[in-house]
Structures are given as structure tokens and as C-alpha cells.
Amino acid sequence: MDYPIDEKIYQEFRKNFNATNVFECEREYVELYNLGYALLDRMEKCAGYVNAHTMPPKSEEEFILLMVYGSMVVDATKLVLQLLKVENPYTQDAQITYSYFADICEENSLILSDGKIPTDDKVWEYLRSLSFAHPFKTSRPKFLEKDEIQYSPTVTPNVNPIFLPLNAESTVDIMIYSTAFPDIKHLNIPYARIIGYISSRYQLLSLGTEKLKQIIEKKKQEWKKQKIQISATPIDTLKSADAIMKSRHEDTRLCELIPLLEVQSTLEENRLQIRAYQSKIESAISQIVTFVESLDTDGLNNYLEQILQVTKPKYSGADYQIQKIFSGLNQYADEGEQMFGLKQADAFYKDCGYKWVKIDVSQMGNEEIKLLVRIACEQEAQNKK
Structure with a gap:
């Protein structure tokens, strides 16, 4: 069955919207980002309701809910296109702009002052105001007479007027009181037209998706021109790579490698182990450069995970010790967490680390302690093979 709200359209929009952090982080897209997530959070429910009510409604309440969810779809899509500066194909002069309600306007004399059909x-805005009775009177449409005000006391869904053929479309009947004429007027709108209109405006969201793709592609072309400054010092090369990834609004673990290279050995006993570990990181820099300059963020993140992975020893309590060492010995931890991290580092050293390195928490800084813990864990894992 073909549904009026094709869920693949908003799912594709979501996929591209989430494909980069640009829309979240860059100032020019902040409003789009907020609206986009509001749209995506609501769209699933809106789509579900409209698609479940393609048949004429059984009650006024059911019809009004259809108009509510339909309005969310129509209005949100319209605003997204405006924020993306996408040209709407339903312009005043386009023939498709008069696809759903033109004959109804002619039959009911809903004509603009210049003789044109709205x-x-x-017409959708007019129907919405009447069906919602909000703001309880309708005086805005320009096809009404001067100072005319209309009221709609009731909406009757699923009507087959007696003067229409038996196979005629089921309509929604909107009763109208007007200050411009004494009689009650009935506006009959085929329900299928209303559904069709909602669907046609929703489908414009695919234009928004194409614009997202264009923005992303333009960014990628800019990023491909970025080159890492290969420095004589590995630390500066990594800092350049990290700065580029931050300019792309990508969170990576590059910044964790830099302090590992900056550590200087406090004790002579650890100097060779520390230098060997740092050399291994330095040998990975050329591959890191390749990942960054080829825009392979997933490849970079997977590679960094491999480099920074800590293989925890198998003895009881090791997992807890390692967790508290790395969570406590960082710039964001409070004093209590710092002290507990040092306590666990000392315990780790006595349980396992002493076999491979020398750790003295009273003399060493946090980064050196964490590096020595990494080295000890790596040596322990290799020894168990």
C-alpha cells in the first residue's frame, strides 16, 4: 500500500542531518539544527497518524487531529526549506500550485479581488482556520469581502451530499456563518484532496535532504584541502591533526595521544619502557595523517581505539582499579576522585605493575602514572600469551 507520508523521506533527511556535526556546531545552522530535531522527533508520530487515517474520518475529533498532525508536517517542512534557502516549486505562478482546491474555489466563489483563484x-490556511475555529473567526483570507468575518460552528466529516453521484468522493463539510450573508453556507472539501495536499507538501522534504547533501559535500571539498603540518616533532604533528579534526567538529581521541608523548620519565628505571611506548605511537602518525587527510573519520577512530586500548590484567579487582585510575587522574576530576585514583594506582602497582615498571605516586604526575599503567598492562598481556 502506498502511504501519503512516505517514511523513507524523513528517514533519509535524518540520515544526512546526522552525517556531520556541522549543523549542530556552526552558528549559521543553529536554528536549522533545533528545528530539524524538533521536526524529526515529531515526524514519526505525525506520519503514523496521517498514514493510519487515509480513509474519511468517523468523527469531528478524528478530522481535527488529522489537521493538527497534517499542519505539523506542512509547516515544519516549509520552515526547513526556508532555513535551507531551498526554492519552493509551488510558486504563485506555477500550475501545480492549484492542484487540489481550484475547482472548489470556483464552485464556492472563493476568488481574490483581482479575479484570481487563491x-x-x-486555501489550506483558510480550511485550517475554519476547522479549528481558531481564532474562532476567520477574517484573514483576501478572497473574503471587506470587513467580512466568518465563523464555523461545526465540521461534519465523511459526508456524501444527496445531490452528488453515489460514487462521488466523500467530503468534509464545514458549516460557515458569515457577516456578509444571512444564510448558512456549507463548504464541502473532498477528504482525499486534503490528504493529497499534506502529502505533496511533505514530499518537499526530499528537496531539503538534497540541500543537506550539497552542504556536506561542499564542506568535504573544503576539508580535502586541509593538510596536516608535518613537523620535526611528532607532538606538533599530532596537534596539527587534532586541530583539523576539531575544525570539522569531530570528536576523536587524538588529544589523548599528545600527553602520552609529552611524558618525561621521573625515574631512570622507566626511561627505556616509556621511550619504547612513545616510539610505537610515533610510528602510527603516518597512518593517522592518511586517515585525517582522506576524511576517513571512522577509520581514524577505530585506529585510535586500537592504539589506546588498555588490556586489563586478569586478577580480581584489576578492572575496578584501572577504571578509577583513568577516571580519577584527569583534569575534570575533583580532589576526592584524584586522591582515590592515586590510591588505586598504588594498589595496581603492588598487585601487578611492580613486575614491569616502577610507580611512585608521591613523585609522579597523573599523565606519567597513567602511561606507566598502560605499559604495565601491555607487558602483562604479552607475558600471558
Whole structure:
């Protein structure tokens, strides 16, 4: 069955919207980002309701809910296109702008002062005001007489007027009181037209998806021109790579490698082990450069995970010790967490680390302690093989 709200359209929009952090982080897209997530969070429910109510409604309440969810779809899509500066194909002069309600306007004399028929968008706004009775009177449409005010006391869904053929479309009947004429007027709108209109405006979201793709591709072309400054010092090379990834609004673990290279051995006993570990990191820099300059963020993140992975010893309590060492010995931890991290580092040293390195928490800084813990864990794992 073909549904009026094709869920693949908003799912594709979501996929591209989440494909980069640009929309979240860059100032020019902040409003789009907020609206986009509001749209995506609501769209699933809106789509579900509209798709479940393609048949004429059985009650006024059911119809009004259809108009509510339909309005969310129509309005949100319209605003997304505006923020993305996408040209709407339903312009005043386009023939498709009069696809759903033109004949109804002619039959009911809903004509503008210049003799033209109002667009589908204008008729939709008129129907919405009448059906919601909000703000309880309708005086905005330009096809009404001067100072005319209309009221709609009731909406009757699923009507087959007696003067229409038996196979005629089921309509929604909107009763109208007007200050411009004494009689009650009935506006009959085929329900299928209303559904069709909602669907046609929702499908414009695919234009928004194409614009997202264009923005992302333009960014990628800019990023491909970025080159890491290969320095004589590995630390500066990594800092350049990290700065580039931050300019792309990508969170990576590059910044964790830099302090590992900056550590100087406090004790002579650890100097060779520390230098060997740092050399291993330095040998990985050329591959890191390749990942960054080829825009392979997933490849970079997987590679960094391998480099920074800590293989925890098998003895009881090791997992807890390692967790508290790395969570406590960082710049964001409070004093209590710092002290507990040092306590666990000392315990780790006595349980396992003493076999491979020398750790003295009273003399060493946090980064050196964490590096020595890494080295000890690596040596322990290799020894168990």
C-alpha cells in the first residue's frame, strides 16, 4: 500500500542531518539544527497518524487531529526549506500550485479581488482556520469581502451530499456563518484532496535532504584541502591533526595521544619502557595523517581505539582499579576522585605493575602514572600469551 507520508523521506533527511556535526556546531545552522530535531522527533508520530487515517474520518475529533498532525508536517517542512534557502516549486505562478482546491474555489466563489483563484496553500490556511475555529473567526483570507468575518460552528466529516453521484468522493463539510450573508453556507472539501495536499507538501522534504547533501559535500571539498603540518616533532604533528579534526567538529581521541608523548620519565628505571611506548605511537602518525587527510573519520577512530586500548590484567579487582585510575587522574576530576585514583594506582602497582615498571605516586604526575599503567598492562598481556 502506498502511504501519503512516505517514511523513507524523513528517514533519509535524518540520515544526512546526522552525517556531520556541522549543523549542530556552526552558528549559521543553529536554528536549522533545533528545528530539524524538533521536526524529526515529531515526524514519526505525525506520519503514523496521517498514514493510519487515509480513509474519511468517523468523527469531528478524528478530522481535527488529522489537521493538527497534517499542519505539523506542512509547516515544519516549509520552515526547513526556508532555513535551507531551498526554492519552493509551488510558486504563485506555477500550475501545480492549484492542484487540489481550484475547482472548489470556483464552485464556492472563493476568488481574490483581482479575479484570481487563491493558491492551494492559501486555501489550506483558510480550511485550517475554519476547522479549528481558531481564532474562532476567520477574517484573514483576501478572497473574503471587506470587513467580512466568518465563523464555523461545526465540521461534519465523511459526508456524501444527496445531490452528488453515489460514487462521488466523500467530503468534509464545514458549516460557515458569515457577516456578509444571512444564510448558512456549507463548504464541502473532498477528504482525499486534503490528504493529497499534506502529502505533496511533505514530499518537499526530499528537496531539503538534497540541500543537506550539497552542504556536506561542499564542506568535504573544503576539508580535502586541509593538510596536516608535518613537523620535526611528532607532538606538533599530532596537534596539527587534532586541530583539523576539531575544525570539522569531530570528536576523536587524538588529544589523548599528545600527553602520552609529552611524558618525561621521573625515574631512570622507566626511561627505556616509556621511550619504547612513545616510539610505537610515533610510528602510527603516518597512518593517522592518511586517515585525517582522506576524511576517513571512522577509520581514524577505530585506529585510535586500537592504539589506546588498555588490556586489563586478569586478577580480581584489576578492572575496578584501572577504571578509577583513568577516571580519577584527569583534569575534570575533583580532589576526592584524584586522591582515590592515586590510591588505586598504588594498589595496581603492588598487585601487578611492580613486575614491569616502577610507580611512585608521591613523585609522579597523573599523565606519567597513567602511561606507566598502560605499559604495565601491555607487558602483562604479552607475558600471558
